[in-house]
Amino acid sequence: MRAVVVQSPGGVEALDVVDRPVPEPGPGEVLIKITAAGVNRADLLQRRGFYDPPSGATDVLGLECSGEIAATGEGVTDFPAGTQVCALLSGGGYAEYVVVPAGQVATVPRGVSLVEAGALMEVASTVWSNVFMMGKLQHGETVLLHGGASGIGTMGIQLCKAFGTTVVTTVGSDEKADFCRGLGADLVVNYRTEDFAEQMAAHDMAADVILDIIGAKYLQSNIAVLATAGRLVVIGLQGGIKAELDIGALLAKRAAVMATSLRARPSAEKAAIVSAMVAQVWPLLAEQTVRPIVHATFGLEQVREAHQMLEDSSHTGKVLLTL
Structure with missing residues (x-):
């Protein structure tokens, strides 16, 4: 699969699209075929070498995504293959596939497109x-x-x-x-x-x-x-x-x-946050009281342009990578 990593910390030129093996979900995890991934300021910090991934997390950038369930690990029954979902990640969103604990995943809310859902989970x-x-x-x-x-x-x-x-x-x-x-x-x-x-x-x-x-x-x-x-x-x-x-x-x-920091929290804490957030926020999205604001989308190979847009603060709302 294609994935974005930082070979050596630096400016936007440090971002490279490389080939990586498709990960396999373990017990309690799901494999998502990614449609869109949010670009966040934390990603800019990681690119510069100031925000390392938590221990054991992938070095592929990206803290949120949307897509479809491609496979599930042992014990996961809530997300059949093909379910449209969005997910809160410790890393790995800038890629074609990502593995994530099922507790950090939610079905896409009614009235929100699969691409727009890539702008939801982190914010x-x-x-x-x-x-x-x-x-x-x-x-x-x-x-x-x-x-x-x-x-x-x-x-x-x-x-x-x-x-x-x-x-x-x-x-x-x-x-x-x-x-x-x-x-x-x-x-x-x-x-x-x-x-x-x-x-x-x-x-x-x-x-x-x-x-x-x-x-x-x-x-x-x-x-x-x-x-x-x-x-x-x-x-x-x-x-x-x-x-x-x-x-x-x-x-x-x-x-x-x-x-506080969200990324470094244990998976169980993130799952509790996602559960509470979905219960309160998803109904507001469904009735369009709240909506995701997407400023621009870029292909994965345009990741440097996406990061530059955040660097320039020329955006209003979210910048997404789409696959």
């Missing part, structure tokens, strides 16, 4: 596990989502609005701001021209939950905009890894700072 699982499970966002609260035009951001805006919350988000252009407003965001801040903490203060807003992809650069401002008993969930470090934390400000607000 929906990330938002659900961090904003709703860890952050415990409740109806009537306010959430701040950094990177509103990203795959995670576009899914986050829609899900948070569907559950009756006020949504604040940051973006890098006026065009992306307009798009996020169209998805339902209540306050959109262009971080290139405005300060989100100042804008939230001007609108008398505080965040009960913050989903942060920036890290150190935003730490002080994030804590400043937290509401009493607010929860800051850090899932990315685009703005650095070290910053000074004002513990007194946290104490005064009885607030919490949490940091």
